[in-house]
Amino acid sequence: MAEMRTGHLEDALFEAREIACTVNGKLYRAMAEPRRLLSDFIREDLDLKGTHVGCEHGVCGACTILFNGQPARSCLMFAVQADGAEIVTVEGLARSPQQLTRLQESFSQEHALQCGYCTPGMLISATALLSENPSPTDSEVRHAMAGQLCRCTGYEQIVRAVLAAADSDGKGGEGGNHA
């Protein structure tokens, strides 16, 4: 609030700091106010519009990114927390729009996206799952993805797409069943 901006401590809260982070393999240096959300930083300051914002309170998962290899909700983090971090957004999954990942292709083939608004978060979350658990069960997919809301598909096609990309029949492969 404006009235708060009088003291030195408060000034520091609003003073932009330089941060450096790697996003999709590229190093960015930028200024960010301490209160700037990481989701806003990625979308507005880095102009990477693929990360979508659906609730800004950490429930819908649309803004999920890979943060040092782990899925994280960028709307629940501040940009300054990303100083020194390695981030992957949906733009960083495929080598180019013409060379999609197997997961992206199976999302299309299984019709696992309709409006596409939740899709970036879904892809990131499923990518993280498959890197930890290359052949998950149906139930493992659902539990791993339960923090991602979709209002179009009703989820079934997304489960199918993840299982198809995992080369998994949904019953758990050898060594892949962590249930």
Next chain:
Amino acid sequence: MDLYRVEDRRLLTGHGTFLDDLSTVPNVHHAAILRSPYPHARIRNIDASKALAMEGVDAVLTGRDVAKMSRPFASALPRQAAYYSLAVDKARFVGEPIAVVVAKDRYLAEDALALIDVDYEQLPAVVDPEQAVIDPDAPILHEDVGTNVALHRTLRYGDPEEAFRQADVVVKRRLRFPKYGSTPLETFGVVAAWNAAEDTLTIWSNFHGPFSMHPVVAQALGIPSNKLRFIVPGDIGGGFGIKTSIYPYLALIGLASRFSGVPVKWIEDRQENLMASSSGTDRVSEVELAAANDGTILGVRMKIYDNVGGYFRPPEPGCTFRPLGNYVGGYSFRNLDVDAYIVFTNKSLTGPNRGYGCPHLYFGLERVVDEMAHKLGLDPAEVRRRNLIPKAAFPYRTPTGGLYDAGDYEACLDTLLETADYEGLRRMQADARQHGRLVGIGFAFGVDPSVSNMGYVDIAATPEERKRRRPKSGATQGTTIQVDDLGKVTVEISTTPQGQSHETMVRRHIAQELGIPEVDITVISGMDTATRSWTIPSGSYSSRFASIGISSAVVTARKVLEKLGRIAAHQLEADPSDVEYVDGNFRVKGAPERSLAFRHAAGIAHWDPASLPPGTDPGIYVTHFHTMPTALPPDDEDRVNSSNTYGFMADLCLVEVDRETGEVEVKKYWGVHDSGVILDHKIAEGQIQGSFVHGLGGAMYEEMAYDEDGAFLTGTFMDYLCPTFLEVPPLETRYVETPSPFTVLGSKGIGESATETVPACIANAVTDALRPLGIEVNELPVTPTKVWNWLQQAQSEA
């Protein structure tokens, strides 16, 4: 690798273009909206001086400014209950917009909200629509109306009194249907730029139609309609009807831009979305059914209290009347009495939401059909069979004026019973009951209306009032196709899709019609009212694409081909009737060596008008507006064909209730759909699955809840529970495909289907499960808390 849909590549790689991704105009500032914390309060004064003094703040717009700069939105209530884009005298629900801050960025705009002092005088609130009408002490929301009844209509078809006199059995139930919305994952977003030099207002938004709201906004703003430009991006992050109701914000942010002198952007946050965007109505109803001993339905009476919240926002009262033509569902009874109250209360406003009025309708109708079957000791499937409209009766005129195009309802029922192994389920249920388990089987059938007729909204008026107005009709959708000089095709659609795969389907069918590869066709979605073809019913709502949208695209392509054929015939010196079109070439019948390629015919239209046949315009740019001749205004008996194609769903589900926790588990759900010819089974399945889960949400989880004093209880996704990956039961879908005679490809809408019957089906199944305890489900959602309380009560009474 080819992707399944043309939309997919951009959406999978983060290259979609949603509203908040657009680069619009330079120097865009940001709005934040101050909202009422009270359900009902007089606004004595607003002091924005501290906010205005804050660095970075441009302006603060209040209701006083809005009342000076604009008029109330036009509605079926011509002069009363004025509804502006900001509260003017009173706040009438929690979350009602009170003031708008425009600032350099969104963070500053939100900071400034806290510096606005509003002096409120709190008033008592009412949230129950029946209480708002019948309780003499209920506070009145709109003093100039003098009652909380916004509209009251009594409608009578056939001879309901006689039907109830002749009945062997009458069942009557009081039902409560909850307030919920589809909460698209992308919230409302608006950018408005007032151009003072040219007196024009350009508004970018994720509005998905109907574009009948364009003149409504123009009139509210008092600007000529051709100075108001709506632009919609190609990608919209879900809509489900909810984004129709963004239009008051188009006016509000437009006013904010005019007032502050800068372009203004507003992105709704999720809390705003849950408390104040839009939802279906909550409905209190009494539904009464008269039947003969054999289960034949003789007539139905419905008393309805539909809660539209603090103001009457068009297209309401669509929740009540949009399904009017299909009020009898799939049944052949002819006698119906409707007593409908559309009511103001201190809740947020309502509008189209997937299924628009049909989930409410079938919850009432299908609950009493089941209770009638139970009372007569008949099987609920067989009672339904006895009453289904027979296949031979189509096209079938319902008593309320609906003209059902086609369907084989009995085949749907047969398929349903067979697919689900109904007899086996009943055996399993009997066995489970022996072991004390609460297992239930429920049915719900419904007729799924698509392509609403613009005429239905006039049911809000009496036949006498309608005589004094110009009638409304039609269900038009337009397509524009241009073919360039190299034979490449660009198609502009006016259906503003939100995930329904319109680009894919239009490209596929136009490629088939034009006999050219799909890659030669680019489909442009989105909208620009200043430069593209549109008309009043344009947009995506009422499942219109698979009926009228694709019909419009196909007929436009045929017109293009007809013109190219005339050009080719002239070039080939043949009569057009002697020219055939084979494999992308026009050729003279019997002389295939005399031929002209598609692209060469197109080239002539652009490069060589001198070679065109006499009377043919140069260029290939064809717009065709397609309408339905069946979309007529209401008649003097209040009958209206409120939609234009009608699908059918026959649903069955199996549930089990946990005695200890009250939790309901839907073990399996079956749905058989007759939605005409299915254009693409994978996409249709996606639509059905999505609408199934919306219905599931309404039946079991989702409610925009208020306490009795009007406080709003579900302002986050932690409180408003959308189903997740873990809540979705297995769904098995089957199709009966009876072609529609009214559409070009025999197809009809399917995107709203399941959502209309799922709440009724789950309520019937849970009732069946709890029947041994004498518990009926006459209100939704069936949350564990609710069921647990019923179980406790039943136990204490036992």
